[in-house]
Amino acid sequence: MLLFATQTYGQTQHQINTSLGVGQTALRDQSMSPLAYVGYGLACGLSYQRQTDSKTKFFQLSFSNLGISNSSGNSCSFTSFAFKNYSLYTIPKELNYHLALGWSNNNFLNYYQNHKYGNFSERSNYFTTFGFAALLAKRFTLLNRGFIVEIPTDIQLLGFYLRPSYVSNSPEGYLNPENSGFEGWYRSIEAFLPHHSWNLSINPRISFFFKSGNSVSLAYQYEFLRINNPEPISQSNGFWHVSISTLL
Amino acid sequence: MKRIFILALMAIVISGCAKQFLADDPESNPLSNFEHLWHELNNKYSYFEYKSIDWNEIYSTYRPMVYEGMSDKELFDVMASMLYELNDGHVNITSPFDRSRNWNWFLDYPANFNENIIYRNYLGSDYKITGPLHNQIIDEALYVYYSSFGSSISEANIDELIDRAQGLNGIIIDIRSNGGGSSNNAVALASALTDQDFDYGYSRVKNGPGKDNFSPWRKLSISPRSGSRFTGQVVLLCNRSSYSSSNLFAQMMKSLPNAMLVGDNTGGGGGIPAYGELPNGWIFRFSATQTINPQGEHIENGVPVDISIELSPVDEANSIDTILEAALSILKSDK
Numbered sequence: 001m002l003l004f005a006t007q008t009y010g011q012t013q014h015q016i017n018t019s020l021g022v023g024q025t026a027l028r029d030q031s032m033s034p035l036a037y038v039g040y041g042l043a044c045g046l047s048y049q050r051q052t053d054s055k056t057k058f059f060q061l062s063f064s065n066l067g068i069s070n071s072s073g074n075s076c077s078f079t080s081f082a083f084k085n086y087s088l089y090t091i092p093k094e095l096n097y098h099l100a101l102g103w104s105n106n107n108f109l110n111y112y113q114n115h116k117y118g119n120f121s122e123r124s125n126y127f128t129t130f131g132f133a134a135l136l137a138k139r140f141t142l143l144n145r146g147f148i149v150e151i152p153t154d155i156q157l158l159g160f161y162l163r164p165s166y167v168s169n170s171p172e173g174y175l176n177p178e179n180s181g182f183e184g185w186y187r188s189i190e191a192f193l194p195h196h197s198w199n200l201s202i203n204p205r206i207s208f209f210f211k212s213g214n215s216v217s218l219a220y221q222y223e224f225l226r227i228n229n230p231e232p233i234s235q236s237n238g239f240w241h242v243s244i245s246t247l248l
Numbered sequence: 249m250k251r252i253f254i255l256a257l258m259a260i261v262i263s264g265c266a267k268q269f270l271a272d273d274p275e276s277n278p279l280s281n282f283e284h285l286w287h288e289l290n291n292k293y294s295y296f297e298y299k300s301i302d303w304n305e306i307y308s309t310y311r312p313m314v315y316e317g318m319s320d321k322e323l324f325d326v327m328a329s330m331l332y333e334l335n336d337g338h339v340n341i342t343s344p345f346d347r348s349r350n351w352n353w354f355l356d357y358p359a360n361f362n363e364n365i366i367y368r369n370y371l372g373s374d375y376k377i378t379g380p381l382h383n384q385i386i387d388e389a390l391y392v393y394y395s396s397f398g399s400s401i402s403e404a405n406i407d408e409l410i411d412r413a414q415g416l417n418g419i420i421i422d423i424r425s426n427g428g429g430s431s432n433n434a435v436a437l438a439s440a441l442t443d444q445d446f447d448y449g450y451s452r453v454k455n456g457p458g459k460d461n462f463s464p465w466r467k468l469s470i471s472p473r474s475g476s477r478f479t480g481q482v483v484l485l486c487n488r489s490s491y492s493s494s495n496l497f498a499q500m501m502k503s504l505p506n507a508m509l510v511g512d513n514t515g516g517g518g519g520i521p522a523y524g525e526l527p528n529g530w531i532f533r534f535s536a537t538q539t540i541n542p543q544g545e546h547i548e549n550g551v552p553v554d555i556s557i558e559l560s561p562v563d564e565a566n567s568i569d570t571i572l573e574a575a576l577s578i579l580k581s582d583k
Contacts, residue, residue, distance in 0.1 A: 026270050033525035034274045034284065071273060072529020116531050117523035165463070166455045167292055167522045167536040175453055175463035224269055236269040 012052050014248035019045040021221070023239030025066050025078060030231040031164065032114060032123055037076050041066025043221075043239045056100065058086040064239065074116045080237075082108035086133045086152065097138050104133035104154040106199060110235070122169045125233065127225075129159030129192050129199055146209045156199035159192035161227065190229070198226040205241075213247045276527040278323045282314045285327055285341070285532055288524045291457035293534045295336065295519060298546055306333050320528075321345065331532070336548075337491055338521040341532040353515040353550075357488035360512045360559045360571060361424035366393055369567045376412070379405035385416065389579045391572070393422045394437075397493035398429030403475060406440045410476040417579040418481030420572065421501075424511060428492025431520075438500040439473040441482055441507065446470055448503035449547070451520075451539045462538070470500060481582050482507040483575040486553055492517035498551040499541055508578065509553040511571045518548035 021043040028036040043064035050057045062082045069075040088102035111124045133154040140147055162185070165172040173179050173187030192199075205219030218240070225235040274280060290303050310330040314323065320343065328348030331339050340348045370391060375384040380399030383392040390413040413419050421437070450465040484501040486494070486509055495514045501507040519535025526532065539547050555574065563570045 028270055034527050035525060035529065036270050036273055070525075070529065072525075074525065074529060074531070114523070116525075118533075119520050120522040120536065165453065166457075166461070168453050170453075172455060172463075175455060175466070177464065177466045234270050 012050065015049040015051070015245050016248060017045075017047040017049065017243050017245040019043075019047075019217075019219070019241040019243030021045070021219075021239040021241035023064075023221075023237065025064070025068060025080075026236045027068060027076075027078065027112065027234070029112075029123060029233045031166075031233075032076075032117075033070065033074075035070040035072065035074075037068035037070050037074075037078075037112075039066045039068035039075075039078065041078070043241070045241065045243070054090050056086070056088045056090075058088070060084045064237070068112070074114070076112045076114045078110070078112040080108060080110045082106065084108075084154075086135075086154065088133060088135055098136070100135045100137075102133050103130065104156070105130050106154070106156050106159075106201075120168055123164050124169060125161060125163045125227075127159060127161040127192060127199065129156035129161075129197075131156035131158070131199075147206060148209070149204070149206050151202065151204045153202040154200065156192070157194050160189040161192050161197070162188050163190070163227065163233070166230070192227075196228050198224065200224055205243075207245070215245045217241075217243045217245065219243060274527045278314050278316060278318050281323065281526045281528050281530070282311065282327065284526050286311075286330070288532070289331075289334075289534055292454055292522065292524070292536055293334065293339075294454045294462070294536050294538050295334070295548060296459055298538070298548060299335065301334060306330060324348070324530075327532075334534075336519075336535055337515065337517050338519055338535045339533060341526075341530055343530045353491065353517070354487075354489040357512065357515075358558055359425075359489070360487040361489070362559065362564055362569065363395075363425070365564065365567050365569050366422070366572070370569065370572060376408075378408045378412075381405055381409055383409060383412065385412070386420075387576045387580065388417045389420055389576055390416050390418075391420045391422065394426060396426055396429050397423075397431070397433045397497070399433070400430070401433045401436050403436075403473075406436060406473070407475055410440055410478045413478045413480070416480070417582070418483060419478060420483045420485060420575045420579070422485040422572070423490045423494045423497060424485050424487040424571075425489040426491075426494040427489060428494050428517060431493045431496050434493050434497035434500060435470060436473070438470045438497065438504070440475070440477050441479070441501075442470060442472050442504060443477060443479050444472060446503055446505075447542055448500045449539055449541045451537055453520075453537045465540075468539070470504075479506060481579055483578055484509050485511045485571055485575060486514045486551070487512045487571075488515045488550070490514040495547060495551055496539065499539070499547050502551055502554075503542060508555065509551065510555045510575050510578070511553055511557060513550040513552045513556075516548050516550040518546055 026038045045062040047060035064080045066078045068078045084106045086104045088100040091099045107128045109126045114121045135152040137150040162171045171188030173184040201223040203221045205217045207215045207217040209215045222238045227233045313326045324343050332350045337353050371384045381392050447469045449468045452462045452465050455463045495517050498514045518539040520537040521533045522536035557571050557574045560570045
């Protein structure tokens, strides 16, 4: 996210950003195992940003794929897809120190398969959530070059999720053969509520700007998720990304 | 600027430490592992009521055998003995040094099968190896030996098999001592033996920790495959070692009007097994579903054959398979 990258002065700016990263995921799904599965892998992302003086809209698609294993050496393959968007409203303060507040929406799908399990080896979870978002940005100059440090963060508060039923990967609503596709979905979703479920992320990054307004960035994306019911799932991801942003 | 650098430094410090934000793995000692296993089975095993098993009583029997400082092998033996009480071939625990089992479903019964006789006296030297389906034309019938549902059958395998069976008296499918595998192979084979949809039972999945927490029953059906099919007489040969997916396939054939089961009742295994893991990393397996036939009877303890025949020791000594000979006679007489 390259907010406040350049001065807009009433004009609308469009940016596209591609990123590639490496990092770590740690997962504990109590319905699968009491042990944490941890591993390193690759991630990539594609995002679009539309920015005016007072408002920034940001949309990001991301994907990661890893092999994760536990302390006993049992392993899983792990794949994650996410679509996140931010709507941020600038709080004027000073030229090169910005604070923006707004809301965010996070949608993501995790799929993992335990290599040691025969049947019912797959698990998948889907979440759609809404919450607050904030961004702090600071410009600075180093060796006569312009840099910006940004720290966007969000915390998801309300939404819904689908998760596997008690022992099978099918969500509960789809275990009843009388339920249609939509009814199965409706009967499967559960509320994502504060104190019951948590999802938060922080994404500090430093960007270097070229004269063209394009930039290259180094970012660390951290995300934490927890669902407490019925069998808790905890997930913690941290990925280093290198990204390139282009003005459209 | 200083604050920015502090935040950047924090980012670097937390990177690579994603696991640190999760709670530690649970303590692994004999008692915690035993308790985890007992509770997981207590909440998820699907046949307590059907088998009239008092799992709490089993806990009170085996819990006193667990103590701090016991070796892994001693703990394994206690767990294996506890799981043995479930009398279920789908239940076991796997450690790096052993896998427990309860094989009474076939060890308590006659074998009724001798693979050597099949290969030497019936399949001979020129049988076809159509994927995992070893087949030979014997007395105007196509004999098919399928040793494991774990070996995948392709559509091309089935096309070839059906093509070979055309014009013959029937197909004899031998799943004796086939311990199961993927039910997809069972469905694929059954779908080549019918011209119309048929139901062969119902299944339901455990969906909560209560003993009666199950999903609604889901109908199990077979639809004819789109490729070539054989709708003549089918004889299925079974024994007590026909288990799990073989048991399910036997139930499919039991529900097929043009099929007949010959030999000994199957060994059972009506629940699809699910898996779990202990704090020490050992993997355990247990039945997590139930399957019943269209009449509402469980097939956990096997599917009864239509014609019960045992492998005669005298025949066996003379390299004759009594059960296969009976199947050949049935197809000849039905011609």
